[in-house]
Amino acid sequence: MESQRCKGARDLLPDDMERFRQVEDAFRNSCLNWGYREIRTPTLEYIHLFTAAGTLTPAMLGRVYSFLDWDGWGGERVVLRPDGTIPAARLYSENLADQKIARLYYITNVFAFEETGRENREKWQCGVELLGDCGRASDAEVIALALEIAGAMGLAKPELKLSHAGILKALIGELRLDGDSKAALLDDILEGNWQAFAGVKSKNKEVIQAITTLIKLKGKSSGFLANLKAMPAVSKNVRAEIDSFAAVTALLDTMQVSYSIDFTSIRGFEYYTGLCFKITSGGERICSGGRYDNLIGLVGGKDIPACGFAFYLDTVTAIVKPWSQQKAEKTVSVKSTGGSAASFKTAFEAAAAMRKIGLIAELDFCGGQLQARWSVSVSTRPAAFTVIDNYKKTRRKAATIGEVINIIGGFNKLVR
Amino acid sequence: MSGKAMVETRLALPKGQMLNRTSLFLTSIGLGFDNYNSGTRIYRMRSQAMPGLTAKMLNERDIPVQVAVGNYDFGICNSDWLQELLTRYPASRVLKIADLGYDISDIYMACATSSDISARVKTGSTAAWRIVTEYPALAEAAAYKMRLKRYRIFPCWGSTEAYPPENADFSVLRVRNEDALRSLNLKPVRRICGSNACIIANSNSLQSNDFSNLLERFASSASMKNKPWQAQEKAVFAVNNNLARSSRAGDIWLALADGHQQAHTEAFMQKTGIKLEGYSKNDLRRRPSSDIDWLSIKVIRPQDMPQQVANGNFDLAITGRDWLLDHLYQFPSSPVAEMVNLGFGWVRIVAVVSESVPADSIGSLRNLVAAGKIVPLRVATEYINIADKYLRDKHIARYRVIPTWGATEVYLPEDAEMLIENTETGQTLARHKLKIIDTLFESTACLIGNRRSLEERGKKDKINKLISLFREAVNKK
Numbered sequence: 001m002e003s004q005r006c007k008g009a010r011d012l013l014p015d016d017m018e019r020f021r022q023v024e025d026a027f028r029n030s031c032l033n034w035g036y037r038e039i040r041t042p043t044l045e046y047i048h049l050f051t052a053a054g055t056l057t058p059a060m061l062g063r064v065y066s067f068l069d070w071d072g073w074g075g076e077r078v079v080l081r082p083d084g085t086i087p088a089a090r091l092y093s094e095n096l097a098d099q100k101i102a103r104l105y106y107i108t109n110v111f112a113f114e115e116t117g118r119e120n121r122e123k124w125q126c127g128v129e130l131l132g133d134c135g136r137a138s139d140a141e142v143i144a145l146a147l148e149i150a151g152a153m154g155l156a157k158p159e160l161k162l163s164h165a166g167i168l169k170a171l172i173g174e175l176r177l178d179g180d181s182k183a184a185l186l187d188d189i190l191e192g193n194w195q196a197f198a199g200v201k202s203k204n205k206e207v208i209q210a211i212t213t214l215i216k217l218k219g220k221s222s223g224f225l226a227n228l229k230a231m232p233a234v235s236k237n238v239r240a241e242i243d244s245f246a247a248v249t250a251l252l253d254t255m256q257v258s259y260s261i262d263f264t265s266i267r268g269f270e271y272y273t274g275l276c277f278k279i280t281s282g283g284e285r286i287c288s289g290g291r292y293d294n295l296i297g298l299v300g301g302k303d304i305p306a307c308g309f310a311f312y313l314d315t316v317t318a319i320v321k322p323w324s325q326q327k328a329e330k331t332v333s334v335k336s337t338g339g340s341a342a343s344f345k346t347a348f349e350a351a352a353a354m355r356k357i358g359l360i361a362e363l364d365f366c367g368g369q370l371q372a373r374w375s376v377s378v379s380t381r382p383a384a385f386t387v388i389d390n391y392k393k394t395r396r397k398a399a400t401i402g403e404v405i406n407i408i409g410g411f412n413k414l415v416r
Numbered sequence: 417m418s419g420k421a422m423v424e425t426r427l428a429l430p431k432g433q434m435l436n437r438t439s440l441f442l443t444s445i446g447l448g449f450d451n452y453n454s455g456t457r458i459y460r461m462r463s464q465a466m467p468g469l470t471a472k473m474l475n476e477r478d479i480p481v482q483v484a485v486g487n488y489d490f491g492i493c494n495s496d497w498l499q500e501l502l503t504r505y506p507a508s509r510v511l512k513i514a515d516l517g518y519d520i521s522d523i524y525m526a527c528a529t530s531s532d533i534s535a536r537v538k539t540g541s542t543a544a545w546r547i548v549t550e551y552p553a554l555a556e557a558a559a560y561k562m563r564l565k566r567y568r569i570f571p572c573w574g575s576t577e578a579y580p581p582e583n584a585d586f587s588v589l590r591v592r593n594e595d596a597l598r599s600l601n602l603k604p605v606r607r608i609c610g611s612n613a614c615i616i617a618n619s620n621s622l623q624s625n626d627f628s629n630l631l632e633r634f635a636s637s638a639s640m641k642n643k644p645w646q647a648q649e650k651a652v653f654a655v656n657n658n659l660a661r662s663s664r665a666g667d668i669w670l671a672l673a674d675g676h677q678q679a680h681t682e683a684f685m686q687k688t689g690i691k692l693e694g695y696s697k698n699d700l701r702r703r704p705s706s707d708i709d710w711l712s713i714k715v716i717r718p719q720d721m722p723q724q725v726a727n728g729n730f731d732l733a734i735t736g737r738d739w740l741l742d743h744l745y746q747f748p749s750s751p752v753a754e755m756v757n758l759g760f761g762w763v764r765i766v767a768v769v770s771e772s773v774p775a776d777s778i779g780s781l782r783n784l785v786a787a788g789k790i791v792p793l794r795v796a797t798e799y800i801n802i803a804d805k806y807l808r809d810k811h812i813a814r815y816r817v818i819p820t821w822g823a824t825e826v827y828l829p830e831d832a833e834m835l836i837e838n839t840e841t842g843q844t845l846a847r848h849k850l851k852i853i854d855t856l857f858e859s860t861a862c863l864i865g866n867r868r869s870l871e872e873r874g875k876k877d878k879i880n881k882l883i884s885l886f887r888e889a890v891n892k893k
Contacts, residue, residue, distance in 0.1 A: 051563075
């Protein structure tokens with residue numbers, strides 16, 4: 001049968017949703033424990049929020065879903081949110097800007113066209129924004145939180161990679177290119193084409209040399225940055241950016257957070273101004289984030305420093321181990337063997353009593369339920385229950401609902 | 417010709433201003449079509465020189481789309497339309513196989529000579545830039561590249577040089593060269609790309625069929641010493657686009673049509689008693705003057721008028737009810753309304769199918785679609801919002817609206833199953849072996865206006881004065 005589902009769209013089945021909620025719960029719990037509060041922004045935003053210089057790259061803008069609304073005769077198009085951070089910045093600048101510090105998190109879908117239709121065009125992200133922050137301590141805070149979340153999600157061996165948009169942008173500035181060449185180079189770099197530096201025609205050969213070195217090397221500690229700073233052709237502007245980077249890595253060293261420095265590890269960093277980071281697990285990029293001190297100003301607010309990150313839920317849910325085994329342990333299938341009204345009533349009451357003590361009680365009047373450890377059948381004679389443990393293949397009779405719960409509760413350590 | 421059997425090959429050829437040179441090119445390589453000339457009414461042709469080669473005449477703007485979707489194997493069009501399609505839909509199955517070196521021109525983003533745009537670009541002004549264009553995808557890509565912070569793109573049917581500086585900041589348009597641009601009282605902000613006539617091909621067709629006979633013919637042109645199709649082109653007559661006297665606050669802006677509604681509109685305006693200068697066949701200016709000192713007039717395409725009235729660029733306009741309804745179906749709460757039915761330019765908007773389709777009403781066609789006999793129903797039309805609403809309202813289970821830029825009759829039966837089209841006498845439809853299965857509504861020219869302008873104190877009396885002049889003119893026999 002030909003699928004009626006849109007190309008590039010995805011159905012999330014019960015198994016997918018269980019993984020999704022598991023990951024989302026881990027994320028939400030960590031955020032709440034660190035004092036972050038949840039926000040939700042609308043699916044539709046005006047496109048100009050994303051076209052401002054320094055927000056989305058031209059290549060990303062070329063893949064947004066935008067259209068004229070039913071009252072869009074004025075020509076202002078709306079867009080299905082292509083990014084989570086920019087709407088959060090707008091929300092903050094319009095509603096929360098009087099707070100000295102705002103710790104916010106969100107779980108949201110974002111939309112971007114993908115040509116083959118094999119990848120999802122609607123993706124899910126969960127992200128954190130720390131707005132109006134306290135310098136390097138905030139960089140360290142979001143990194144530590146991101147690593148904690150990765151652990152809580154059950155991701156194996158998360159690896160942290162650092163880069164710095166401020167250093168890259170300062171170096172590109174040193175090339176002293178004209179407006180169009182600079183924009184073209186930046187567009188290439190934002191798309192991950194690091195080879196573009198090789199084709200740059202700049203008189204500033206030493207800067208090209210410095211950039212080439214930067215791209216080739218992968219650092220493991222703050223010492224790497226000290227070496228960079230001491231290299232020839234590194235101007236005052238670039239040194240200031242290296243200093244700000246080194247301040248964060250020094251803090252991470254003290255906190256014994258392990259990382260590697262790889263300038264090429266980031267893409268699409270148009271709105272980032274300082275530290276950028278990426279977390280991978282099993283080679284997959286699961287999270288990225290960094291500092292974007294100009295963003296609030298760009299979306300119409302005051303100049304407020306900000307940093308944050310987002311986890312890519314589609315990738316994370318594909319690689320975490322599901323917890324559904326644990327769910328089956330807690331599930332009881334309740335059936336009524338006869339057809340009398342009284343036995344239905346008893347079955348409903350038994351199920352309600354089990355739910356009260358934290359079990360999952362699923363009514364099974366038609367048969368066919370799977371994945372439950374326990375089955376309880378209510379016979380036509382009042383107060384006659386059979387309790388079956390499907391794992392241990394045991395069968396016991398009980399006279400009252402209380403006895404049923406005793407049997408299940410006695411065996412099941414998972415019950416809260 | 418070699419002895420190879422020729423596979424069925426479908427070629428899309430341009431109507432309009434490209435036609436003469438394209439015909440000259442085809443004749444020069446021995447592929448002339450008897451009926452491919454500007455006087456023709458036959459849009460469907462079979463090659464005498466190459467059996468199996470058929471051609472149809474389309475609006476050149478539609479050719480890249482039609483080749484990309486596989487309705488044609490090859491097409492000849494200006495490369496700007498290909499570029500526009502590929503910018504919007506990079507995965508389109510179409511590619512350029514040769515430049516033909518005529519209709520050479522440039523696509524510019526331009527502003528009025530009098531504007532100082534660069535200062536505003538540099539300061540990153542937060543006001544929304546207004547961009548009018550026939551190339552919305554190219555314009556948008558340029559806006560991304562220029563990192564314009566906030567902009568609005570108004571896709572237009574044409575005459576976009578007329579908008580700056582009063583009604584737009586930029587026009588993205590095709591001109592012969594920079595001199596031609598300057599003669600339109602515009603100056604370049606950015607050159608977006610070059611354009612010239614080219615041959616395009618469907619990439620699936622190229623991958624799976626042997627078209628070498630035809631491709632060799634095309635290639636033979638490159639080695640010809642004499643290329644008459646590339647001969648020096650006559651300078652195109654440019655409409656006077658000079659600024660009129662500077663308009664003042666409280667002026668009423670009226671839009672009048674160019675193109676084939678111009679003669680009717682001109683005759684009607686004479687009846688109103690308003691004296692116009694620069695709105696006649698021999699003296700057409702983008703900004704005609706009138707003997708009413710608070711009236712500013714601009715000449716643009718009638719299709720573009722409803723949205724331009726809605727966004728406040730014009731207070732009043734003379735256009736067809738068809739275009740007003742198309743606008744209102746897209747924007748139901750638009751402030752544009754019909755003020756006076758002017759009565760001329762009568763057409764009816766009809767649903768049309770090929771004579772061979774066993775349906776004589778929209779109801780029986782719906783049954784054919786529901787029974788899976790025609791799925792999906794492809795509907796070619798210039799009126800995309802009218803067509804979309806009509807098909808929704810008639811509960812057609814699965815349909816696709818194919819936007820076109822005219823010459824819609826030729827799409828049936830191969831490239832579409834249905835048209836939503838205007839017709840006066842029905843003769844053109846009959847000549848193409850088509851039949852009308854439903855009439856959606858009748859359309860005449862009307863004066864449309866912005867209801868909000870009528871609420872403005874400085875404008876209300878003036879607009880009412882014009883409305884009564886127009887009403888009186890309608891009643892004059």
